[in-house]
Amino acid sequence: MNTLLTPTDAVDIDTRWQQLAPDLPADKVLFSDVIPGGCHWSWMLPRGVTLRLVAQGAGANLSLVLYNARQKLERYNMPDSLKAQHTAHYSRGHVLMSDMGCAMASITADSLGWHDPLGMLLDTPRLHDKYGEHSYQQYRNGMYRAGRDGLLIEIGKYGLTRRDLVAPVNFFSKVSVDEEGRFRFHEGHARAGDHLDLRLDMDVIVAVSTAPHPLDPRPDYAPAAVGITAWRSGPAAEDDYCRAFRPECARALHNTDMHYLA
Template sequence: MNSMIVKGGDGGRIEVGRNRTIEVVNVQGGQVCDFFAFNADNVREHLSPGHTRSVLRKVYLEVGDRLCSVLRNPMLELVEDTTGVNDFCVPQCDPQRYVQDFGVSGHRNCRDNLAEAMAPYEIPYEYLPEPFNFFQSSPIGSDGRLGQNGSPAKPGDKVRLRALMDVIVAVSACPQDLAPTNNYELTDLELIVRDS
């Protein structure tokens, strides 16, 4: 077993071998996890929310769903989800989001957290992929509009995924504290990699 704590507002990276599982635990609750994964043999192949929407033909995840890459290869399978509320339509927060929408420059953000976590792999900043936002409530209304609610995750809630190839996982414990996303409080995530 391998595990690490990602402090609220920070990012982290962990390797997950094929057939192993990774748990993302919402330690104190109410925290969104921006989740990214890369093929360990070719980091240009990454998890793709857009291609997964196309393959699954839906916008909400269920246990048993396979999350696929930009090349439509299945990368991870969702095997447990105790909250049942996730998003894979909305991109990560970034510097421009805080400047344009909140008038704040220099705010920590998920895009920079991802860039820092993946720095050794020298992925161009503009090419960093979009996330799966675990524990994020962005419901799509009947009018097609995207809602923005606080995460309903309870303390100890988790998602668990099985790796279908060797992957490098990067996460951001989303630093958004100016919108309801994380209930205005940034809290910790724990990543736990197990053999099965």
């Protein structure tokens, strides 16, 4: 089990990865950090980098969106990804596909076996209705943040706007559909130490929020932190697990590979 950290731990940022991902080779690690619960962040990262995401507390949620860093009109497409892979949830082997049929990222390792692509984002009206209002003016870093607002702030740093915000993947959360066609949120799905590896299959803009899942029934605003370590894994090999997972995954990875022939 990975050693868990809090955002306030006095750990050198160059060695934080040793607690979050001790099995990774030091010469391949790019950076490591802990994103506090309710916060948001973003990066522009190249193809062949893998992100290890580690839940720092029970009930963690990390909402993630992806955009092609070379051509921002291409972005993660939830309906196409789910239809192509005949699934309503993500786990190891699944590929996050773009609206142009390319692989943007692949789940290469996963301790949970279920991540939610359907539950969308917590917005400000729902946040206030459910948890009350804690503004920055009064509570500073203790303010309550909505996932939708956090992702809009992050993608805005790259010239993207409200119209560019796509449906996210809610990692560490589980939502199923009952016999009446209603969403059911599974409490206690993620535990501290649960993790996944997300390989980036093209140059991407990655934006994340650790705000609560919009269907989380817990009455108190207490989102868990998520640790993140980026490392150089290289692109998908010919015998890659995700490439062999489904024919549709192989096609999407091939389509991306064709853009990097040079």
